[in-house]
Structures are given as structure tokens and as C-alpha cells.
Amino acid sequence: MNTLAGKIAVITGAGRGLGAAFALSLADAGCELVLCGRRTEDLQNIATLVAERSGKKPEIIALDLAGAQSINDAVNRIAARKDRVDILINNGAMWLEASDEPYRQEDVLAVINAAITGTFLFVQGLRPLMLASETPDVVTIGSISGLPNAALQSVSVPFYAAKRGQVALAEGLRQAFSGSRFRSILVNPPYLDDARPDQQDWMDAATRQKGERGTSRDVVEAALYALTRPRHISLTIDIDADDGGLYPSV
Numbered sequence: 001m002n003t004l005a006g007k008i009a010v011i012t013g014a015g016r017g018l019g020a021a022f023a024l025s026l027a028d029a030g031c032e033l034v035l036c037g038r039r040t041e042d043l044q045n046i047a048t049l050v051a052e053r054s055g056k057k058p059e060i061i062a063l064d065l066a067g068a069q070s071i072n073d074a075v076n077r078i079a080a081r082k083d084r085v086d087i088l089i090n091n092g093a094m095w096l097e098a099s100d101e102p103y104r105q106e107d108v109l110a111v112i113n114a115a116i117t118g119t120f121l122f123v124q125g126l127r128p129l130m131l132a133s134e135t136p137d138v139v140t141i142g143s144i145s146g147l148p149n150a151a152l153q154s155v156s157v158p159f160y161a162a163k164r165g166q167v168a169l170a171e172g173l174r175q176a177f178s179g180s181r182f183r184s185i186l187v188n189p190p191y192l193d194d195a196r197p198d199q200q201d202w203m204d205a206a207t208r209q210k211g212e213r214g215t216s217r218d219v220v221e222a223a224l225y226a227l228t229r230p231r232h233i234s235l236t237i238d239i240d241a242d243d244g245g246l247y248p249s250v
Helices: 017-028 040-054 068-081 105-131 157-176 200-205 216-227
Strands: 008-011 032-037 059-062 087-090 137-141 183-188 236-238
Touching: 008 017, 017 032, 017 040, 017 087, 017 216, 032 040, 032 068, 040 059, 059 068, 068 105, 087 105, 105 137, 105 157, 137 157, 137 216, 157 183, 157 236, 183 216, 200 216, 216 236
Parallel strands: 008 032, 008 087, 032 059, 087 137, 137 183, 183 236
Antiparallel strands: none
16 A cells, blocks of 8 residues: 655545545545635634644635636645645535526536536646656546436436536546556545544444445545555546435335
8 A cells, every 4th residue: 555644635625525524534644735615714624623633734725616717826826835736636516406496507607617627627727736746646526426327316417417527527537647647536426424534423434334325434435545556556436325326225
């Protein structure tokens, strides 16, 4: 297993939920963190928790993946503070649930732009910093909604389509990275219950039984497994569950 200690990791959507779980877990693994997200207050709260656990205060960068100017500003701020990026966790995404009412145009544009356009532009913007790394890894958190023939369940069609595009983006990066130092790692989660390393739900997740819903811990540990494989291995991991998975039980 390759160690993550000392690596610089950028996490999008880091202020809550799965992104917060990634922040605390990567800090525990010895990473130096840059936390990105739309809500600065949420990022500050997670940064405080990280500092308490690791003794190192992460950088905080405001980022709205649905806006090109916000992406450019975030890239410039990261470049001003870090000389390289070793790990990029593309976790930030907009949620849009199914509705019988018409969707607002801005919500449809935001969910698709954040997952596809924004994710790609952020990877592209950070590429020079990742070229300075000996072990550059781009980890994309997709969704089982992005897999062929996945059940629509309760997600909206725009979200369903956005995640399909994001999965294709990660696959395209994998092919584009062939022969280079870069890896594109893709993890596709099912519906999840939140779990965080500083809370009891993280420990309880390890005792869940067949038929129960997946948790943030399952996704984080899948990504950490992929990141610590030898450099010649790039993984795509689909996480399934009976409850909220690819083929949900009825």
C-alpha cells in the first residue's frame, strides 16, 4: 500500500456530507488539505475539525463549480498558496430531486454545469499544479445514476443526465492520461447515509448488514483503496446496495 502522508489534496464540496468525510479521512492519512466549496462557513467548520484532529489548518477556497469565473478565481488562489497538487477529489455536485413541477432554468443549468463543465474546467485549471506532482491523481465521485440502465429512482432527469456525463468525463480522462503519470479514478456511489470519522455513525457503518443502505464511509474507503494501489493501476469502483442501489429491492 502506498502512503498518502504528505500529499496535497484538493477536495471540492468539502463543507458537508461526503466531502467533509473525505476531508477528515485524508487529514487522518496525513494529507495537506485545500477545502473548496460554496459555503465558506461550512468549510470553516470542517477546517476547525481537521485542525483539531491533525494539528494542521487546511486552506479554504470559495468555489462554485457552476460558474467559470469562480473556477478561475479558485484555481488562481490555490496556485498562489501551493506549489503542487497531488490529489484532486471531484466531489462537488448539485443535487436536483425529481419533481412534478417545472424546474427553474438556473437549477437545470447549475446541476449540469457543476457536474460536467465545472468539473472539467477545474481539472484543466489545476493541471499545471498537478504536473508538478510525481503522483497526480484525479478522483471523480460519480453516481450509479451515471451508469447505463440505472434506475431513475427519485433523481431528476437533469441530475441523471449530468451524472452520466460526469462518468463519461472520468473515463475520457482515464484514456487521455494513458502513458502519463496521471491517473483517473472513478467511484460511483448509490444513495448514501452520511457518516463522518468524528461521529459514531462512522463506526456503526462497519456493522451494517446485507440489505442496508451504503454510507459515506464506503465511498471514502473505496477511494482511499484506489489511491493507495501501485501507480500502474487505475480503478473504477461501482458501489451497490440493496437499499438505494443500482437495482433497488422492492
